Amino acid sequence: xxxxxxxxxxxxxxxxxxxxxxxxxxxxxxxxxxxxxxxxxxxxxxxxxxxxxxxxxxxxxxxxxxxxxxxxxxxxxxxxxxxxxxxxxxxxxxxxxxxxxxxxxxxxxxxxxxxxxxxxxxxxxxxxxxxxxxxxxxxxxxxxxxxxxxxxxxxxxxxxxxxxxxxxxxxxxxxxxxxxxxxxxxxxxxxxxxxxxxxxxxxxxxxxxxxxxxxxxxxxxxxxxxxxxxxxxxxxxxxxxxxxxxxxxxxxxxxxxxxxxxxxxxxxxxxxxxxxxxxxxxxxxxxxxxxxxxxxxxxxxxxxxxxxxxxxxxxxxxxxxxxxxxxxxxxxxxxxxxxxxxxxxxxxxxxxxxxxxxxxxxxxxxxxxxxxxxxxxxxxxxxxxxxxxxxxxxxxxxxxxxxxxxxxxxxxxxxxxxxxxxxxxxxxxxxxxxxxxxxxxxxxxxxxxxxxxxxxxxxxxxxxxxxxxxxxxxxxxxxxxxxxxxxxxxxxxxxxxxxxxxxxxxxxxxxxxxxxxxxxxxxxxxxxxxxxxxxxxxxxxxxxxxxxxxxxxxxxxxxxxxxxxxxxxxxxxxxxxxxxxxxxxxxxxxxxxxxxxxxxxxxxxxxxxxxxxxxxxxxxxxxxxxxxxxxxxxxxxxxxxxxxxxxxxxxxxxxxxxxxxxxxxxxxxxxxxxxxxxxxxxxxxxxxxxxxxxxxxxxxxxxxxxxxxxxxxxxxxxxxxxxxxxxxxxxxxxxxxxxxxxxxxxxxxxxxxxxxxxxxxxxxxxxxxxxxxxxxxxxxxxxxxxxxxxxxxxxxxx
Ligand code: 26Q
Numbered sequence: 001x002x003x004x005x006x007x008x009x010x011x012x013x014x015x016x017x018x019x020x021x022x023x024x025x026x027x028x029x030x031x032x033x034x035x036x037x038x039x040x041x042x043x044x045x046x047x048x049x050x051x052x053x054x055x056x057x058x059x060x061x062x063x064x065x066x067x068x069x070x071x072x073x074x075x076x077x078x079x080x081x082x083x084x085x086x087x088x089x090x091x092x093x094x095x096x097x098x099x100x101x102x103x104x105x106x107x108x109x110x111x112x113x114x115x116x117x118x119x120x121x122x123x124x125x126x127x128x129x130x131x132x133x134x135x136x137x138x139x140x141x142x143x144x145x146x147x148x149x150x151x152x153x154x155x156x157x158x159x160x161x162x163x164x165x166x167x168x169x170x171x172x173x174x175x176x177x178x179x180x181x182x183x184x185x186x187x188x189x190x191x192x193x194x195x196x197x198x199x200x201x202x203x204x205x206x207x208x209x210x211x212x213x214x215x216x217x218x219x220x221x222x223x224x225x226x227x228x229x230x231x232x233x234x235x236x237x238x239x240x241x242x243x244x245x246x247x248x249x250x251x252x253x254x255x256x257x258x259x260x261x262x263x264x265x266x267x268x269x270x271x272x273x274x275x276x277x278x279x280x281x282x283x284x285x286x287x288x289x290x291x292x293x294x295x296x297x298x299x300x301x302x303x304x305x306x307x308x309x310x311x312x313x314x315x316x317x318x319x320x321x322x323x324x325x326x327x328x329x330x331x332x333x334x335x336x337x338x339x340x341x342x343x344x345x346x347x348x349x350x351x352x353x354x355x356x357x358x359x360x361x362x363x364x365x366x367x368x369x370x371x372x373x374x375x376x377x378x379x380x381x382x383x384x385x386x387x388x389x390x391x392x393x394x395x396x397x398x399x400x401x402x403x404x405x406x407x408x409x410x411x412x413x414x415x416x417x418x419x420x421x422x423x424x425x426x427x428x429x430x431x432x433x434x435x436x437x438x439x440x441x442x443x444x445x446x447x448x449x450x451x452x453x454x455x456x457x458x459x460x461x462x463x464x465x466x467x468x469x470x471x472x473x474x475x476x477x478x479x480x481x482x483x484x485x486x487x488x489x490x491x492x493x494x495x496x497x498x499x500x501x502x503x504x505x506x507x508x509x510x511x512x513x514x515x516x517x518x519x520x521x522x523x524x525x526x527x528x529x530x531x532x533x534x535x536x537x538x539x540x541x542x543x544x545x546x547x548x549x550x551x552x553x554x555x556x557x558x559x560x561x562x563x564x565x566x567x568x569x570x571x572x573x574x575x576x577x578x579x580x581x582x583x584x585x586x587x588x589x590x591x592x593x594x595x596x597x598x599x600x601x602x603x604x605x606x607x608x609x610x611x612x613x614x615x616x617x618x619x620x621x622x623x624x625x626x627x628x629x630x631x632x633x634x635x636x637x638x639x640x641x642x643x644x645x646x647x648x649x650x651x652x653x654x655x656x657x658x659x660x661x662x663x664x665x666x667x668x669x670x671x672x673x674x675x676x677x678x679x680x681x682x683x684x685x686x687x688x689x690x691x692x693x694x695x696x697x698x699x700x701x702x703x704x705x706x707x708x709x710x711x712x713x714x715x716x717x718x719x720x721x722x723x724x725x726x727x728x729x730x731x732x733x734x735x736x737x738x739x740x741x742x743x744x745x746x747x748x749x750x751x752x753x754x755x756x757x758x759x760x761x762x763x764x765x766x767x768x769x770x771x772x773x774x775x776x777x778x779x780x781x782x783x784x785x786x787x788x789x790x791x792x793x794x795x796x797x798x
Contacts, residue, residue, distance in 0.1 A: 001043055002085040005092035012092065015039055024096070030166070032098055033076070033106035036089070037169030040079055044214045048223040054797065055134050059291055059301065063135040063792045064284055065125070066314060067307035068276060069118030069256070070139045070226065071146075072110035073456070073616025075170050075213075076103070081460050082130070082218040108163040109617050111145035112228075114259040115535045116642050117346050119616065120421075120780075121307055123642075126453040127784040129217030129224045132796040135784075138280035140272060141171075141211050141228035142256045149574050149613045154590035158577050160255075171211040171228070178209045179282040180234060181275050187366045198324050200367055205234045206249045208279035218455050219479070222797065229253065229279045258576045259535065267360055274365055277313045285321055295326050299339035303792040306415075308346045309354045309407035315341055315414035316371040324367070330374075342417035342791045344448070345408065346639050348428050349539070354407035361405055372410065376400045379413050386440070397436050412437045412444065417791045419448045422640035422661045424681060432685065448787055449664055450640040451780030454481050457646045461620035464503040465650065465772075472496055481776035488773045497765040504627070504651060504768075511625035515570075515609055521597060523607050527566035528758050531647070532630035533614055533622055536573040536582040539637040543585055543727065544740045544747055545569070545630055546592060547708050549608060550716075551748060553595075554707060556602045564755050568607040572614030572622065584727055586610070591717045619643075623650045628754060631656035632747065634738040636681035638662075645778035651768040653757070655750055657743070661778070668774040673767045675757075677750035678743040687739070695736035698744070705741055 001011045016027055016035045027035075055062060077100070080086040090100045113119060121137065128135035147158040185203030189196055208229040215224040231252035236242055257269050281304075288298055306314055315337060322333035347353070362369040376399040383394045395401055399409045412418050412434065420426030426447035430438040438445050459466050459478065469477065472490055477483040490496040508525040515523055532545050549569055555562045571589050575582035593608035611618060629647030631638075631654050638660040648654065648665055655675045656662040666674050679687070687693045698705050709731060711717075712724040731741060758764050776782075788794050 001039060002083075002088055005088050005095065008085075008088055008092040009096060011039065012036065012096070029098075029102050030106050032093075033103045034167075034169060036093075036103060037076060037107075040076070040083070041169055041214070043083065043085075044079070044216060044223055047216075047221040048214050048225075050221065051223045052225070056291065058797075060134050060797060061301050061303065061792075061794050063128075063133070063303040063305060063788075063794050064280065065121065065128075065135060065137045065305045065307065066276065066280055066311035067118070067121040067137065067139055068273065068310035069113030069307075070110070070121045070125070070137060070228075071113030071115075071118035071616060072122045072213075072226075073620075074104065074107040074109055076107050078126075078456055078460055079170075079214075079216050081455065082126075082216045084219055108165070109145070109615050110163055110168075111161060111615055112139065112142050112256055114146055114256070116640070117308060120450055120642060123451065123453040123456070123780040124784055124787075125215045125224065125226060126218075126455060127451070127780040129215045129222050130220065130453075130455065131781060131784060131788075132217065132220055132222045133784065133788055133794055134224070134797060135788075135792075135794070136224050137215070137226040138276065138283075139226065139228050140253050140256075140276055141230040142253055143250075144255050146256055146574065146615075147258060147577065151586070151590060151610060151612050154587045154594070156575055156583055156586045168211075170213045172213075174210045174212055177283070178207050178232075179279050180205050181208050181231075181278045183271065183274070183364055185366065187370065195327065198367055198370075204245075204248075205237075206252060206275070207232045207234045208275060210279075210283070227280075227283070229276060231275060258574075267364065270356060270360065270364060273310055274313050274317075274368070277311050277317050280311075281314060281317050281321065295322060295328075295336065296332075299336050302340055303794060304341050305787075305792070306341065306343050306411065308344060309411050312343070312354075312407045312411045312414075313365075313368060315410060316368045316375065319371050319375070320367060323371075330378075338414055338416050341415040342419075343411040343415045344419050344421065345411075345425075345429060346421055348425065348433050348639065349637060350433065355404040356407065358400070358403050358405065372399065372405060375410065375414060393436060397440075408434070409437075412441070416444060417446060418444050419446045419791070420639065421448065421450045422664060423447050423449060424636075424658075424663045425639040425660060428636060428681065446790060448783055448791075449661060449778075450642050450645070451778050451783035452642050452645045452649070453781075454649060454776075454779045456620070457623065458649050462503075462507065462624040462650055464506050465500075465624065468496075468499050468503050469772075477776065481779035481781060484776040485773050487769060491766045491769045491773070494762075497762060497769065500651065500765055500769060501761065504625075507624040507650075508627075511621055514621055515611070518612070519609065521607070521609060523568045523609065524566055524604075527568045527607065528627045528754070529568050529570060529625055530628040530630065530754075531570045531622060531626040531652070532632075533570070533572035533611070533619065534641075534643055536575040536579070536585055538581055538730070538738050539634050541632050541634060541738055541740055541743075542571065542573060542589070544632055544743065545571075546585070546588055547740065547744060548747055548751060549592060549596065549606065550708050550711060551704055553599075553602055553606060554704075554711075556605055557599075564605055565758055566605050566607075568609060570609045570611060570622070570626075572611040572618065574614060581726060581730060584724060587720075588712075588717075588724055588727060591720060595717065619646070623647055623652070626650065626652040627758065628652060629654045629656070631659070631662050632678075632743075633657055633659045634743075635659045635679050635684045637684075637738075645775065648771045649775040649778065651772050653754070653764075653767055653771060655747075655754060664777075665771075665774075668777060669767075669770050673770045675750045675753050677746040679739055684739065693735065693739065693742060695731055695741045698736075698741040699732055702741075702745065704748075705744055 020031050145161045148161050150157045182203040188199045211228045213226040233246045233249045318337045322328045420429045473486040512523045512525045589610050596606045596608050623646045629652040631644045635657045641660040657678045712728045
């Protein structure tokens with residue numbers, strides 16, 4: 001079907017006819033998309049079956065990656081690429097008069113995630129399959145992914161996302177593998193032959209129906225599985241309000257919760273978490289039983305990884321199965337559970353650590369609550385033996401305290417591995433946030449610096465750079481991304497640097513055209529493309545970027561001999577719908593864009609673009625076009641960042657704080673090839689501890705800062721009244737919790753270094769080359785190999 005373009009063309013036309021009963025002339029681009037999608041899925045299916053059979057017969061250890069989010073983006077072209085048939089298809093379609101990019105655009109992003117954490121899960125699946133590792137994802141098939149963002153009058157407005165509106169060619173519904181999940185009710189204890197038996201009665205039952213999606217590895221026949229659960233009503237029990245029951249059931253997989261760090265206490269969110277865990281564990285345990293007949297060796301054949309604490313109920317749920325269904329003793333069950341489960345932490349923001357109040361938890365999950373209580377009691381007893389009389393420490397470390405269940409404590413205590421997502425993040429976990437746990441269980445803590453799949457984020461999204469690399473250093477880096485380092489001798493190769501410059505320019509023109517189509521705004525592809533794309537959060541400090549743009553604007557207006565290389569500042573960001581401050585910052589960016597872009601005096605030097613509805617598919621056009629990567633979080637707050645890696649791999653230079661993986665980028669490229677600035681993580685944490693920061697001093701002592709703050713509330717932005725007063729207050733009344741003003745001067749100075757470096761193009765291109773050459777470390781293949789050997793103890797299958 002894909003052996004060469006002629007065979008492909010015939011197969012495609014025939015399939016189009018069969019599926020739609022239309023001639024080619026009458027068919028639409030959507031028809032073409034579904035035709036091709038069906039062909040590809042069919043092409044995948046035999047390898048998919050073989051991979052599953054092989055896993056079954058060889059009884060190799062499997063890893064299951066449990067995640068409440070998977071931000072896959074589009075799959076068509078990625079699958080074509082990994083199958084090695086992209087070029088054949090592209091050329092074949094072209095000869096039929098079809099542009100593959102038009103077909104690609106039909107596919108909706110699978111946006112079942114908020115940001116970094118969900119995208120990381122998607123990159124990990126791609127690497128697992130590409131490395132022939134037996135690893136699968138379990139998630140939820142949300143009917144609506146992350147909301148669609150529209151900007152209306154400068155404000156963010158949210159609309160429900162509808163990725164399934166036209167169906168999903170990549171999924172296979174498996175009704176025969178459906179399982180039941182129970183909520184509420186009571187636990188009855190009966191004694192039988194000297195043992196206690198727990199029975200769950202009067203509960204509400206819902207059905208979890210799996211939808212499987214194939215995960216295709218690159219240049220291999222391995223096809224792993226992402227299993228997404230959908231909530232459906234179980235056969236209706238008699239005497240209930242049927243419509244109400246259906247509504248409540250389907251609500252469980254209806255929406256992805258937008259990241260609202262402070263917003264716990266949503267019962268439906270807890271239901272989603274248990275729904276994912278309970279369905280996935282039944283599935284894991286029943287396949288294990290089929291192969292081995294018992295669960296005593298579960299930890300030898302299965303690794304279960306929990307992506308943050310969202311699936312942490314896997315710990316008490318596995319205990320429940322081993323105790324209540326298998327009749328094991330507590331100690332046997334605990335050993336198997338802790339040896340099976342491992343946990344990744346993605347945040348040090350203490351307000352973002354999940355906690356659930358008992359009054360919500362216990363009625364919803366009565367048996368699970370009993371087990372969590374028992375885990376807590378046994379753990380506190382252990383603490384008491386180890387630290388007799390140290391009530392303070394015991395209270396801080398307890399899993400249940402002050403009527404709340406602390407999910408991260410449960411995760412650390414109930415697993416054999418806890419990892420952070422970058423070196424500095426893991427150090428903060430070990431020495432600050434979880435220092436007591438680290439003292440008690442040092443061997444459980446380890447670091448796994450995040451990564452990104454270079455297949456999507458370089459080969460697929462930047463074919464121009466890919467070709468240049470192939471022509472320059474060959475193709476070894478594709479299977480072994482560390483070999484991008486072979487580019488190092490070319491940092492002084494004039495012909496190479498010129499081609500690199502051309503590639504970047506081409507990608508900037510592509511993005512400029514896209515922006516023109518969407519916004520009507522012309523941007524200069526010779527200007528510096530300075531990009532900050534990520535969720536909107538106070539700690540990521542989009543506000544610092546905004547204040548710097550206002551500062552440049554002020555100077556251009558006030559100083560006739562001040563000049564800079566023209567810059568286009570590009571933002572993309574969704575704010576959680578209930579996050580008041582973040583929404584103000586979006587409005588501020590849009591007001592600033594309006595002002596700056598329409599000022600005759602400055603518009604040739606400064607442009608500000610807010611890209612609406614930032615998501616994976618847009619990101620693929622943005623990273624290749626960037627010159628400057630903005631990674632300016634308050635040090636210690638960004639666990640890792642992964643956008644920073646995508647920019648680097650596409651040759652952008654980082655302006656960043658010493659936070660998250662920026663620290664490792666600097667280690668790799670050297671201080672001459674990155675623009676770092678600002679407070680260190682230690683300085684930030686000491687300032688919090690001592691209270692030694694007063695933002696007002698900066699207001700009084702720096703005239704630039706004073707002017708900028710006043711411009712937020714005088715009529716610099718006309719007709720907005722006191723709209724930005726809350727931002728002003730965050731800086732000056734609430735003492736600028738994220739040190740925006742304190743880091744301002746250093747940021748301006750770093751940006752001046754950027755300007756000077758860019759003007760020296762040979763120098764800039766050399767720096768850019770070093771960044772690409774050193775980016776291989778950030779391939780998620782490296783990350784996944786580390787998880788596989790250090791944590792999961794699984795091995796490649798070919
Ligand atoms: C919590 C409670 C209720 C509703 C939603 C949530 C929720 C959802 C998503 C809380 C957090 C998230 C997502 C967190 C996240 O994306 N963290 C990022 O993870 C990346 C991958 O490790 C890191 O690179 C980033 O630094 C980190 O911020």
